[in-house]
Amino acid sequence: MVEESALASTGGSAAGLEIRQLTKEFANFTAVKSLDLDVPTGSFFALLGPSGCGKTTTLRMVAGLETPTSGTIRLAGQDITYDKPYRRPVNTVFQSYALFPHLDIFENVAFGLRRRKRSEVERHVNEMLELVELTTQARKKPAQLSGGQQQRVALARALINQPEVLLLDEPLGALDLKLRRSMQIEIKRIQTEVGLTFIHVTHDQEEAMTMADTIAVMNAGGIEQMGSPDELYENPRTTFVANFLGQSNLIDSTIKSRDADLVTLDMHGIQVSVPTARSHADGDRGWLGIRPEKVLIGEVGEALDAPGNTIPGGVVTDVSFVGVSTQYLVRMPWGQELQIFEQNTGRRRLFRSGDNVELSWRPEYAFLLDAQQDANAGAEEDA
Numbered sequence: 001m002v003e004e005s006a007l008a009s010t011g012g013s014a015a016g017l018e019i020r021q022l023t024k025e026f027a028n029f030t031a032v033k034s035l036d037l038d039v040p041t042g043s044f045f046a047l048l049g050p051s052g053c054g055k056t057t058t059l060r061m062v063a064g065l066e067t068p069t070s071g072t073i074r075l076a077g078q079d080i081t082y083d084k085p086y087r088r089p090v091n092t093v094f095q096s097y098a099l100f101p102h103l104d105i106f107e108n109v110a111f112g113l114r115r116r117k118r119s120e121v122e123r124h125v126n127e128m129l130e131l132v133e134l135t136t137q138a139r140k141k142p143a144q145l146s147g148g149q150q151q152r153v154a155l156a157r158a159l160i161n162q163p164e165v166l167l168l169d170e171p172l173g174a175l176d177l178k179l180r181r182s183m184q185i186e187i188k189r190i191q192t193e194v195g196l197t198f199i200h201v202t203h204d205q206e207e208a209m210t211m212a213d214t215i216a217v218m219n220a221g222g223i224e225q226m227g228s229p230d231e232l233y234e235n236p237r238t239t240f241v242a243n244f245l246g247q248s249n250l251i252d253s254t255i256k257s258r259d260a261d262l263v264t265l266d267m268h269g270i271q272v273s274v275p276t277a278r279s280h281a282d283g284d285r286g287w288l289g290i291r292p293e294k295v296l297i298g299e300v301g302e303a304l305d306a307p308g309n310t311i312p313g314g315v316v317t318d319v320s321f322v323g324v325s326t327q328y329l330v331r332m333p334w335g336q337e338l339q340i341f342e343q344n345t346g347r348r349r350l351f352r353s354g355d356n357v358e359l360s361w362r363p364e365y366a367f368l369l370d371a372q373q374d375a376n377a378g379a380e381e382d383a
Helices: 055-063 105-115 121-131 147-159 177-194 205-211 229-234 239-244
Strands: 017-025 030-039 044-048 070-075 090-094 165-169 197-202 214-219 222-227 249-258 262-267 270-275 285-290 296-299 309-321 325-331 337-343 356-361 367-370
Touching: 017 055, 030 055, 030 222, 044 055, 044 205, 055 070, 055 090, 055 165, 055 197, 090 147, 105 121, 105 147, 121 147, 121 177, 147 165, 147 177, 177 205, 197 205, 205 229, 214 229, 214 239, 222 229, 222 239, 239 249, 239 367, 249 337, 249 367, 262 285, 270 309, 296 337
Parallel strands: 044 197, 044 214, 090 165, 165 197
Antiparallel strands: 017 030, 017 070, 214 222, 249 262, 249 285, 262 270, 285 367, 296 356, 309 325, 309 356, 325 337
16 A cells, blocks of 8 residues: 555645544454545545445544544534534435435425525525426426436435535445446536535446546555546556556566666566656566556557557457457467457457467556555456
8 A cells, every 4th residue: 555645645625624544443353544634625536445445434434424433534624523413514425315205306305404494495495406407306206206316316405405525425326337327427517516525435436537536546444546537547556556447467577777757677578668757666676557458459560659668479369349449368478468458440450369469558658566566456356
């Protein structure tokens, strides 16, 4: 796990959510370990990780549904670590929606305002229904709505209370794939319009990358790496992040030299290089990483548009046509199979199993990770 402050990655905000040394111990294990985290006001923030990594426990402590063993939680400058859930300026949207089946949509959304005897209930509810595009459904019961519509009702009911933070606990898990993708865009639109802080817990990498401004990748109770989706994907700092967020080829290499701009490596007898800014290995060995879609595949001797690193001697061992791309496995001379994803533009022929090929990639797309880390870390968790 990367030993670096998780605070600097977001830029920080004194008015947002501040977590310091947050720990939650259960009888047989520690779910969250000395977690430090800042979530700036108005951001869409995701806690991403496999089951058991501590993300949901962290969310529940922020909501007041779990009591921390130690540490502090501050929101909008106020210490809320041990406040009762109803005293916290937060609302939670769950995967189950938790709508009142006997109330119509209007009254479900109005529930919190009526309970607190707020004025202008009708105006506020109508504004929320317009925001989530359910004005015409106001007098229907929840059972008459689709799953995606019910999720939007749950969002409206939470947002109408104007919380400092909206907590989203795997909110799209009950939806089918196509609806889930449309709801990702819809929730991001709503967050942008209302400008509130959203904290989204998910194990779905695509969901986090589609929706969040900043992602904290969690593993074993702590944060592996935090940053924007493109930063985490393009320049992972650990093998866990490289494998959990997408797929990576990790190739054992020996570091030959370092200078201000480039690290030069011996990769099984082939000289390759990595930008110094993408090198995260301190010793004399490392895992050279390259994403499958960054690898070009070609005929033996073919000029590939990726000057810098050309890898000869490959043999195609598997071909999977998946519509927008073809996914190849290519066995290299040192015995390792590398993954290559090639977009199906129609301009090139498909290779077949047994074809001899060469691979190539641009050095600026590669990254280097510490050889002491497990090359398979994170790979099984996203199954």
